[in-house]
Amino acid sequence: MISFANDYLEGAHEKVLNRLIETNMEQEFGYGSDSYSEEAIEKIKELIECPNASIRFLVGGTQTNQVVIDSVLDKFEGVLAPETGHINVREAGAIEYSGHKVLTLPSEKGKISAQSVNDYLDLFNQDETKEHMVTPGMVYISFPTEYGTLYSYDELEELSRVCHENNLPLFIDGARLGYGLVSDEADVTMKDIARFSDVFYIGGTKIGALCGEAVVFTKNNEPKQFVSIVKQHGALLAKGRLLGVQFLTLFTDNLYFDISKHAVDMSQKIKRAFLDKGYELYFDSPTNQQFVIMTNEQVKELNEHMSFATWEKYDDLHMVIRFVTSWGTSEENVEKLISYI
């Protein structure tokens, strides 16, 4: 059945697969020291105009969040995050498993404000026995958020400023980074992401790769013996070439952004169709996810033709349904979806 359930339904972009085939029998060093990884790293450094960046490839999103947060934080520190952040709700406690508390901030449509960080720090610093509390050691946000929303340039700049004034590294989870950056409503580039953050990752799993996330430490700040920490987490891939070749392809000839654009175009088309037919949106998302309020009956009917994710109950008669597109979504399937609603 046609599915709009998530953005990891298909394999990889064909150019990525072709490059894997072409390079397949070359003998390469393992654990990230292969020539493709090195080349991919150079491509990304150029793109973000950050020659001193340190870049490493990991396999998946939760793994990346766990390894980055655990390696950046001191033992007694926790990570500030939106209460709706992926690390707080959908990673099976991977951050706590590594010993760190997720300290939650109130969020609106998945976003936190610089003010909320400031308020948290004020309360923390006023506390007479703050050594009995978890010390905030970094700030985590997602771009785009889990709700498909975006931080503006000004919001990121402000958040970044507050973080740096307080010596808190800012970590941007970019599992869907491409889908955010190519949105018509985005006013930041990947270079801005690199400048505002201390570490971020470029999602590959959801954007054209079989697997893989590129972690970028942007301020000459890769944690000491990072490779050992990755290995200790069971996250060091023997055939690092698998990640290197994929990212090299994605960052050749603008492929990463072109395929991201396709996904967002398809998503906006779906959004317009729903609006045209009088549906109400739960969030107005400018990226590759749409959250639509549908009656229980509409959901049931559509489900006979398509699969999708039930986000949450809206009220007794309605549900919030999520429709997700990706680099692999065909225009044909989008037309079919539109024809059914």
Next chain:
Amino acid sequence: MISFANDYLEGAHEKVLNRLIETNMEQEFGYGSDSYSEEAIEKIKELIECPNASIRFLVGGTQTNQVVIDSVLDKFEGVLAPETGHINVREAGAIEYSGHKVLTLPSEKGKISAQSVNDYLDLFNQDETKEHMVTPGMVYISFPTEYGTLYSYDELEELSRVCHENNLPLFIDGARLGYGLVSDEADVTMKDIARFSDVFYIGGTKIGALCGEAVVFTKNNEPKQFVSIVKQHGALLAKGRLLGVQFLTLFTDNLYFDISKHAVDMSQKIKRAFLDKGYELYFDSPTNQQFVIMTNEQVKELNEHMSFATWEKYDDLHMVIRFVTSWGTSEENVEKLISYI
């Protein structure tokens, strides 16, 4: 430069890659619920004649060891392992990171005996305050071992018996399982491995796959909420199809064993060549790794043409050199190596 440094130098077997391409645009469920994973699981169950087995695909070896050991052990338990076992020496403390002590047993050429397990338990059980010690909660061995050696049927049966008499699950690390099973000296099958062990894994990364290890719980004994534990370790792959398709291909038409046989043939050819030319072996390995004693000068010379791993210093004038073959080793390269020694 031609390399015999390890068994993860090339990408994947071409049949594996082709199958990835053929299935690429099918929309599949994530996290291991895809149809290819399900089909691969059935194939493996049939092969090991173990209908109640529970099989899960993970990405890499250290990850698999960490997840399996942490999920099987109780909180206060440790894992008995050969002092030379991979988990004890080359996994950057991944087991301890998950909170468990590796309790070492004396090993010979990488192997432990049933007797050594018995002796350990005797001492432990006699201790007046054994609740102050780490309780042994499982036994870990590798087949083949890190030294390319094999346990015989009788040795495995005896070890298995002692483990089960003492309620200790036996875990067999099969990162190179194929290379062990196809050896002329092996007198066990994968079905025996399944019967003797409580959990084992079938290595894909070193035998034909881009990545992937198949964990098999053989006694209807998958740990409770295993998927949550995998996720918590950051080890749950979104596109589980990547693993499913690869293992499905490897376990179709005997591919896994055929390509393993090629590697072992190449390795034995190398061994015979060294012996013919008067070299001494450090271990006599019947699998895909050879450990040869060479003079420092010989090493230096050969290194101008080939790359390989320095295992350890033998004495002031000699070194132990490891030559590894894999499914991807070409006969041509083997001939070249032989011509240089």
Next chain:
Amino acid sequence: MISFANDYLEGAHEKVLNRLIETNMEQEFGYGSDSYSEEAIEKIKELIECPNASIRFLVGGTQTNQVVIDSVLDKFEGVLAPETGHINVREAGAIEYSGHKVLTLPSEKGKISAQSVNDYLDLFNQDETKEHMVTPGMVYISFPTEYGTLYSYDELEELSRVCHENNLPLFIDGARLGYGLVSDEADVTMKDIARFSDVFYIGGTKIGALCGEAVVFTKNNEPKQFVSIVKQHGALLAKGRLLGVQFLTLFTDNLYFDISKHAVDMSQKIKRAFLDKGYELYFDSPTNQQFVIMTNEQVKELNEHMSFATWEKYDDLHMVIRFVTSWGTSEENVEKLISYI
């Protein structure tokens, strides 16, 4: 300076100290196997009419929370707690350090409702990918709460029922248990606490002892190899007699409750004095803590004579001040406090 800052300002009740002296040179087994611990355990079992209870003595409150929660939870589970619960805010991340997430529930004056537990479980169980979330594995509450408030018999009964219907052990943090039970507003006994909970602890540190908390597993449910887990946490006291003698004394001749009553009487006297003089309470606490709204100026003046804890800012002109009494609070000091307000 006279202090009402907390309830661990003095040493131990003199009867406790005297008993330590009397028993000092007896040779006793270590690690909790001493005769005094055994006798104390019997006393407590009789009091709570729970012959199958398993009782262990630990040293401090955070330690007890960490050990109990980590030993009761499965690896992939978290603990449901009021967002204001001690484990969530004032234990430096001790629960997360042991690998478990604190899952917060909305609280009112420190209390959660059975309904809030139900609502949480409903949402959790409806989730399509709940294996990506932390599974709730137990419920933590404090009696009295961190705000000096009490659950009623009916509230506890209802909470207990919901927990048990959902196989969630209920853990009651009784760091100030005595101060709650002797309150005029309490309608539960320690026997009720034992019946409603699956594990609770009787606070000694704040009620008459130099240190010590008595953990009571009430349903024949002490976690497997609990002593090993305690040792692994660094929480096993060599001279367990120190804890045994203290609890034996506290639970002889009703001492624990008599000294708790004194503290609560002193606290209520302070409360009435503040109310008489027109102050407003932040919470109306029936136990040993009072939270009073004072002007910044009043705070400053009083602080010249007394020390106390600043709870939080109320508004620009007012603060919430906490006054705590204990078994060791003298009536003389209470009179002095009253004379200054």
Next chain:
Amino acid sequence: MISFANDYLEGAHEKVLNRLIETNMEQEFGYGSDSYSEEAIEKIKELIECPNASIRFLVGGTQTNQVVIDSVLDKFEGVLAPETGHINVREAGAIEYSGHKVLTLPSEKGKISAQSVNDYLDLFNQDETKEHMVTPGMVYISFPTEYGTLYSYDELEELSRVCHENNLPLFIDGARLGYGLVSDEADVTMKDIARFSDVFYIGGTKIGALCGEAVVFTKNNEPKQFVSIVKQHGALLAKGRLLGVQFLTLFTDNLYFDISKHAVDMSQKIKRAFLDKGYELYFDSPTNQQFVIMTNEQVKELNEHMSFATWEKYDDLHMVIRFVTSWGTSEENVEKLISYI
């Protein structure tokens, strides 16, 4: 029954108890900020002539080892220790629970040599993929050792030199420090211990206190936010005065050393008696523990009058028995023991 089973059989030295009584009703700050702790810290600093030392009081030995090692090590580091070290064999995996591997060195009578540390580092540093191994991050030894033996001044100086040349902090476990320092065979002082080590602890539990160990960071090197780490481990005692008063008393008027001397005198007397009667020693210990080889029959007979610890089986006819004295051992009991052998 009279016992020589261990050195925590009695309560505390009467001067310690008396001081607890005298200071009992003083109101003091919690968590180590009390005036007694401050005074005790000054006394110890003077004694070790180390004005920049940072001193903290913890409750027990395993706790201290866990907190110190976890706070000093980086996340990817392990601790080098004698294979017979307490942290390796008798702490229920408390070090691994905190995520760190105990890297074992061969030991003789409980001691390691500077050479063995050097050899370990040589092998480690030569390794081509040492980032896949646990990085040694500190060295742990005990003074006296678990076998009652002592390092000489020269041995400690050499070990210290090798550690510092390699940037490895040296941690000395002094659970029985007093019993080592007062031995006739000791040629080091506590000042030397402070100079050679980077962190050590002064055992109180086994030498005159109800509980308590004094951790001394000697090189202006207390780990960042150490109090938070202590709290996170559940190891921060609310009534820090309990520890402060005890150490203040022990380090007033030479009490710690005087009572240590008594224990060692009693132990040597026992040793001489055994030798006089023709028994063979397993180790010749100059401190407060004696290890004697006895026939199974002798053990059985003596056990009717005394209790003691069975160390290990010597051969089918003999056992190694441990006799321990302490500050609390009476000369009368020693005479009785001697009369029975």
